[in-house]
Amino acid sequence: MPNSRRNFLKSVGGFAGALTFSSLWDKLYAAEFDSRINKISHLSPEEVATDEDFWAWVQNSYTVSASLVNLNNGGVSPQPKVVQEAFERYNRLSNEAPSFFMWRTLDFSREAVRSDLAAILGCDPEEVAVQRNTTEALANIIFGLPLSKGDEVVLSKHDYPNMINAWKQREKRDGIVLKWVGHEVMSENADELVKRYVDQFSKKTKILHLTHMINWTGQLMPAQRIVEKAHAQGIKVILDAAHTFAHLEFNINEIKADFLGTSLHKWLCAPFGSGMIYVRKEHIPDIWPLMSAPDPQEDNIRKFEHLGTRSFPTEQAIGMAIKFHHTIGGARKEARLRYLKDYWINRAKEIPKVRIHTSQLPEFSGAIGLFSIDGVDSTEIGKILQNDYLIHTTTIIWENIDGVRVTPNVYTSTRELDKLVAAIQKISESN
Ligand SMILES: Cc1ncc(COP(=O)(O)O)c(C=O)c1O
Structure with missing residues (x-):
């Protein structure tokens, strides 16, 4: 790092540090998060993965739609409230004097x-x-x-x-x-x-x-x-x-x-x-x-x-x-994401005509899963899920691949995945 930059960083250090410091609301939130984590800290990531109470609380940390089931987190994911808040805080600060706060501080x-x-x-x-x-x-x-x-x-x-x-x-x-x-x-x-x-x-x-x-x-x-x-x-x-x-x-x-x-x-x-x-x-x-x-x-x-x-x-x-991310914990997050993928696939694969195109072995997969239904066009499946069931997925037609991609995230509940499986069952029966 050039000297002038290091010196400047030193001089604004306290101020820049304060900018990354949480608001009171964040502190209260962090305290509650800590107490939630304390309750599950003795459990293995795989045990925590099945604790719906804990994950319901994680879901409440987001501002996701209550009506639309978003299962296209493979495209882009929503931000937890604290991240949205931090963004807004930095944005407001930047607008107080952009060249000072953006170029001389946040940079x-x-x-x-x-x-x-x-x-x-x-x-x-x-x-x-x-x-x-x-x-x-x-x-x-x-x-x-x-x-x-x-x-x-x-x-x-x-x-x-x-x-x-x-x-x-x-x-x-x-x-x-x-x-x-x-x-x-x-x-x-x-x-x-x-x-x-x-x-x-x-x-x-x-x-x-x-x-x-x-x-x-x-x-x-x-x-x-x-x-x-x-x-x-x-x-x-x-x-x-x-x-x-x-x-x-x-x-x-x-x-x-x-x-x-x-x-x-x-x-x-x-x-x-x-x-x-x-x-x-x-x-x-x-x-x-x-x-x-x-x-x-x-x-x-x-x-x-x-x-x-x-x-x-x-x-x-x-x-x-x-x-x-660290508050949830990387290992717990990975275990939950794998659990959610297995949760819907284990149920969907029992439905007649449904084919799963993603491995369930941990060394060959994570949270993303792809399925198709014999005799039903994958674009049509995506449309029915969206229009009739308010379940947002994405249809994949690329090279030798043809199916509907389902990507949950940490805020996805098993109840939402039950809705997906029920919809897949209906589509399979009526086509
Ligand atoms: C494998 C892979 N690489 C790159 C990208 C591009 O990501 P971005 O649009 O954030 O640049 C994507 C987006 O989905 C992706 O799936």
Whole structure:
């Protein structure tokens, strides 16, 4: 950090610190949350996962619709009240004197957010930069990597379209070669998943683009094993962790991916338009930032944050989302999300004509589940759920995938999932 910046940070330190401090309401809320957590702290995450009283209280921490059952948290998630409040507080403060409070105060408080995000990912804060979403984070890597004509990049048809398009743009513009991996809709065979990637490696392969959890189906990839194979051949790995960060507990130093991008408005429930990039320390000088810094080849991770004026309240309220995440506890959250996925799938799979396209094994899935009904168009199922039952899901028709995706979050109740299962039963019977 430059000296002038460090000195300034010191001088405003008390003030900036006070800004991240909770309001009285937040303190009362935190005290109640603590007492709730105390009541369940002797239980294992799996035991807590079934405690509907505790999760009803978590649901009340959100402001979600009482009439619509939102089961599309895979797209974007709502924020708990405390996060909305924090955002509004920072926004009001910014409006008192924008250039002072945003540029001279909140801008420096990003350092606390950086450290807290790094702690969840298990890396050094100097390897983490705040971004607006996964698309921006991974565009920084995809467009910033020095690649030459003929260099090969391995990726999958099941990766996210924005990333596929970014790679296709580089293919057109720079003459790199894309080598495509095809996937089954669902797989519980880690050896086969690893082999599909390894089969595409050649002496010219420089980069492997890997989606940690496939958004279309909820398929979780054996990332650590795939990264190991890539590294053995000198190939660097970009991990799209849009669906695993703050959803599943993992440590980037175990997976050992070289680069990672994620959105924080998905599983962390941070403000809309927040994300994060991770670049392993030794690679930082190699990546040219999309929005250039005074020295684009420096080894300072902050070179990826030269965005100009952005939503400072959004960035600052990420801190409150992290607090909320830790208060529930990452392990409890993961156990509850898996429990909810199994809850509806165990019931739905008994219904005639229903097919489940997501594994229930923990090593191949998390909270996301995909189903279809034989003889019923998946788009039609999505419409009936929305129009007749006020259940919001998303229909997935992509490559070899055809189904309806169901994604609960921590505020989803089993009662809501009972409604979903009853609706699926009705649709199956009447079509
Ligand atoms: C796997 C994956 N990567 C990237 C993205 C893009 O996320 P964002 O729109 O927040 O940039 C998504 C969005 O759903 C996704 O599922």
